[in-house]
Amino acid sequence: MAVKPNILRGDTVMVRRGREKGKRGTVKAIFADAGMATVEGLNVVKRHTKPGTQSNNMGGSTQTGGIVEKEGPVPISALQYVCEKCKLPTRLRRGRTKDGVAHRVCVKCGEPARESAKGA
Numbered sequence: 001m002a003v004k005p006n007i008l009r010g011d012t013v014m015v016r017r018g019r020e021k022g023k024r025g026t027v028k029a030i031f032a033d034a035g036m037a038t039v040e041g042l043n044v045v046k047r048h049t050k051p052g053t054q055s056n057n058m059g060g061s062t063q064t065g066g067i068v069e070k071e072g073p074v075p076i077s078a079l080q081y082v083c084e085k086c087k088l089p090t091r092l093r094r095g096r097t098k099d100g101v102a103h104r105v106c107v108k109c110g111e112p113a114r115e116s117a118k119g120a
Contacts, residue, residue, distance in 0.1 A: 005032055005076050006092045006104065010114065013039060013079040014089045020074070024082060028071065036073035045072040085111040 007013060007027060014024045025039040051065035080089040083106040092113060095105035104113035 005030055005035075005037070007037060007076060007079055007081055008115075012082040012084065013037075014082050015039070015042060015074065015078055016080050016089075017078050018074075019043075027079075030076070031073060034073070035076050037076050037079060038071045038073050039079070040071065043072040043074050044069050081106075081113070083109060083111060084114065085109050 007030065009027050009030055011027050012024060013027055015021055020042045023042055025042045028038045028040050030037045047068045047070060049063075049065050049068055052063050081092050082088065083090050086106065086109040088108055090106050090108045092104045093107055094102050095112070096102055103115060105111070106113060
């Protein structure tokens, strides 16, 4: 069973440990089942690919080979949310508005965090 992460796609995060410690980036994707996330510009790995064909509905197109750089996943537990207002790494709490709608709140400054863009 996957735990719902506090970090969402589009959040600015800081890496707390590992080779990329202290660096900041924007979350590109969340893999809640695996407890991992990809962060733009962090944990860049190189993949060596052979040239080949990619089959489409109407024939195949040739794919060039070479060395491809892409972001590798980072454990969500190694990431910490960075508040947009105070620009500091912080924890998030769940708060409620006057209407009773739950939202994420920065612990340090009390500013509501950006909500997910799933419904939009």
